Each structure stands twice: as structure tokens, then as C-alpha cells.
Amino acid sequence: MEPSFPSKYISTSQEFPLHFHGILRMHKDGKCERFLGNDLIPAGFDPLTGIESKDVIISFESNIFVRLYIPKTIIIRNHKLPIVIYYHGGAFVTQSAASSTYHPTLNLITKQSNVIIVSVNYRLAPEYPIPIAYEDSWEAVKWVASHSKRDGPEPWLNERADFQRVFFAGDSSGANIAHNMAIRVGLNKFNVINLKGVIMLHPFFGGKDPIGDEIIDKNKEYKMLIDHGWKFAYPSGNGSDDPLFNPAKDPNISSFGCSKILLCVAEKDRLRDRGLNYKKVMEKSGWRGKIELIENKGDDHVFFLYNPSSDNARAIRDRICSFINIPIRCKA
Structure with missing residues (x-):
């Protein structure tokens, strides 16, 4: 409509x-x-967390870059760090891997979870309509995998990364991308890396038919915004029931390429019902994995990016750390 x-x-x-x-x-x-996302922060050393970051172009043809984050800890011989490939949100049309929205939180996650983060700057619609964001995101996965034999172009990955412990993560539309990249891993039997889990933070999904509180009059206009925004970003797609946007319509969903998901929703987020529905869809899909669910009471969509010092934001980072590192103790 x-x-x-x-x-x-x-x-x-x-x-x-x-x-x-x-x-x-x-x-x-x-x-x-x-x-949104116009306030950029340069990569470099962060004195608050002790995290080092840098931007690396992974495709000169399309000018895709990633922002790498790594802890500045004493290097222990043969000690490798898990890799988190992170996809930013912004409804496929705004934000950046270099924006002030993401840089502080990804520094904090890198420190607490003791990981290498590869934050992907995929191209945005409408100038680069979907599926370009997904193709860029998959290009980043392949770029990371190109280091698995320790002879890739980026020393941080060659020297410090554990390719047997790879995670996809993202918030909002980035969580949507992370989900779809995990399906690609499964469909392509992409065994160069070992995808251990996917972290879904307030995922941006939709569907033609309203569910949950979407049927309430005060939320109908918001659903129209979501539906129209998806069509704006993907004008050649199949509308709100496109499998990229509505997981329930994806015939390949059971091919999801790892065995565990961390799913986060927020009580006041109008995409909350889509997140909860995602859990049901995955559990009924034939996928033989497990979903851990977090629901933050009293908070709205991606609040943890804008208030990273709040108790609930800290709780999310704690769960991310334990999801990646069990049974290793996480840093405060």
C-alpha cells in the first residue's frame, strides 16, 4: 500500500x-x-578504550572500505582473536562505518570482547539500490576469508585473526544483512572461514501483512514508512515480501550457515514484533540451531548506539562478549 x-x-x-x-x-x-550518519570520526587510537582502528579499501573498483578495530594488547605467541564482521544500520540509505553513531560502540565491543572487528562500509541506496548493499557485504566476507592462509593484504588479519571463530553482527538493516550473509555462507558451503554465530541487534525486517502491534492505528503510518522505505531502497524487488526483507518468504532460510544466533529486541521499538517473529520463523524453518533472546525493557530502536553508557547498553555488550567468548571471562 x-x-x-x-x-x-x-x-x-x-x-x-x-x-x-x-x-x-x-x-x-x-x-x-x-x-543521519554525516558526522564522521577518523580512524586511529582511542585513548578511552586503548583500541586501534584503521580504514582499508577492499575494492578500488567500487571504493568499498572496512574499518578495522583491534585491541592494543601484548601479543601472545600463537594467540588469535575472534573476528566480528559488522554491518551498520540506517535502512540501507544512511550511516557509514566511519560515523560517530558506530565508532564509540565498536571500540567498546572490541575492548570488552577482545575481538577484531571488521566494520563494512557498503554502498547506499538510492544511488546504489539493493541488492548492491548485499553484494558489497558479501565482498567483505570474501575479503576477510582471503586472509585465512595468512597471506592476505591486511597484516592485522594475517597475524592476529582466528578464522575458526568468525561472527557476523549488525543492527537494524545491518542485522538484516548479517542474516542474509549467513544464508549465503550456508548455501555456498563457504568453509574458508568457520561462522560460529550471528548477532542480530534490533533487526530491520518487514512483510506485506501486518503483525503484532502493526495492526494498531497509531502504528499503521510507521509500517507504511517501513514498506515504502524498503521499496525506495529496492525498487526492482518484490515489495515487502521479498525474501531479503521477509525471512518467512525465503525458501533457503534453513540453509543458515551457523548454529547459534543472539537476537536483541527492545520493548519500545516498533520493529520489536518483527524481531520476535524472526525467532519464530527461524525455529520453524528446519534450521537446527539455537536462538538466544534479549529484550531490553523501556528502550527504543538501537538505543545502545546513542547511549552506550546506559545499564542496558552495557548489558547488551556483556551478552555479546559471552556469546563470542564462552567460557572466557569478559573484560569490563
């Missing part, structure tokens, strides 16, 4: 043919103006 303009979330005008309020707007000349 197309939203009725103007709405609380979307409007159109002669000057701005399409305006997603607070997210982005299209100018009549086709220029896309984004309102």
Missing part, C-alpha cells in the same frame, strides 16, 4: 519529490540529502 501524503513520516512537494522526515530527502534534481 502506498502511503497517503503528507503523513507523519513521509511527504512530497515540488521541491522535494520524496522526503523521509529526519532521514533523507530527494531534491527535484535527483540529489539525495541525508540527515
Whole structure:
């Protein structure tokens, strides 16, 4: 269903043919103006956490880069660190691996979980419509895997990474990407790396038919925003029931390429029901894995990025650490 303009979330005008309020707007000349993720932080040493980061271009053809994070700890001979390939959120149309939204939290996760994080800067719609974000994200997985014989282009991965302990993670649309990358691992029998688990933080999924609180009048406009936003990012797709967006419609879902998922939802997040439904879909899919569920009371969508010092944000990082490192004790 197309939203009725103007709405609380979307409007159109002669000057701005399409305006997603607070997210982005299209100018009549086709220029896309984004309102999120524009504040960038350079990579480098973080004195608060002691984490080192750097940006590495992995494809000069498409200019895809990743931001690598590594603990500045004493190197123990033969001690390798788990790898977390992280996909940022932003509804496929905003944010960056270099934005201030992500840099502080990924420093904290790197320190606490003692991991190497590979944060992927995939290209954004509408200039680069879906499925380009997924193709870029898979390119990053293959780039990481190219180091498994210790002869890849990046020394940090050659020297410090444990390719038998690889995790995919992401928030919002990034969690959607992490899910779909795990299916690709399973379908392609991609055994160059050992995918141990997937961390899904407030996943961005949808579907044509409303579920849960989406049927309530006050939430109908928000669902229209989600549906229209997906169509905007993926104009050639199959709408809100596209398998990339609605896992229940994916015939390959049982091929999910690892045996455990950490799923986080938030009580006040209007995507909460989609997250809970994802758990049900996975459990009924024939996939023989296990889902651990966290629900944060009183919090909204991806709150942990904007208030990383809150108790619930700390609790999420604690669970991420234990999910990756059991039975190793996590750092505070």
C-alpha cells in the first residue's frame, strides 16, 4: 500500500519529490540529502578504550572500505582473536562505518570482547539500490576469508585473526544483512572461514501483512514508512515480501550457515514484533540451531548506539562478549 501524503513520516512537494522526515530527502534534481550518519570520526587510537582502528579499501573498483578495530594488547605467541564482521544500520540509505553513531560502540565491543572487528562500509541506496548493499557485504566476507592462509593484504588479519571463530553482527538493516550473509555462507558451503554465530541487534525486517502491534492505528503510518522505505531502497524487488526483507518468504532460510544466533529486541521499538517473529520463523524453518533472546525493557530502536553508557547498553555488550567468548571471562 502506498502511503497517503503528507503523513507523519513521509511527504512530497515540488521541491522535494520524496522526503523521509529526519532521514533523507530527494531534491527535484535527483540529489539525495541525508540527515543521519554525516558526522564522521577518523580512524586511529582511542585513548578511552586503548583500541586501534584503521580504514582499508577492499575494492578500488567500487571504493568499498572496512574499518578495522583491534585491541592494543601484548601479543601472545600463537594467540588469535575472534573476528566480528559488522554491518551498520540506517535502512540501507544512511550511516557509514566511519560515523560517530558506530565508532564509540565498536571500540567498546572490541575492548570488552577482545575481538577484531571488521566494520563494512557498503554502498547506499538510492544511488546504489539493493541488492548492491548485499553484494558489497558479501565482498567483505570474501575479503576477510582471503586472509585465512595468512597471506592476505591486511597484516592485522594475517597475524592476529582466528578464522575458526568468525561472527557476523549488525543492527537494524545491518542485522538484516548479517542474516542474509549467513544464508549465503550456508548455501555456498563457504568453509574458508568457520561462522560460529550471528548477532542480530534490533533487526530491520518487514512483510506485506501486518503483525503484532502493526495492526494498531497509531502504528499503521510507521509500517507504511517501513514498506515504502524498503521499496525506495529496492525498487526492482518484490515489495515487502521479498525474501531479503521477509525471512518467512525465503525458501533457503534453513540453509543458515551457523548454529547459534543472539537476537536483541527492545520493548519500545516498533520493529520489536518483527524481531520476535524472526525467532519464530527461524525455529520453524528446519534450521537446527539455537536462538538466544534479549529484550531490553523501556528502550527504543538501537538505543545502545546513542547511549552506550546506559545499564542496558552495557548489558547488551556483556551478552555479546559471552556469546563470542564462552567460557572466557569478559573484560569490563
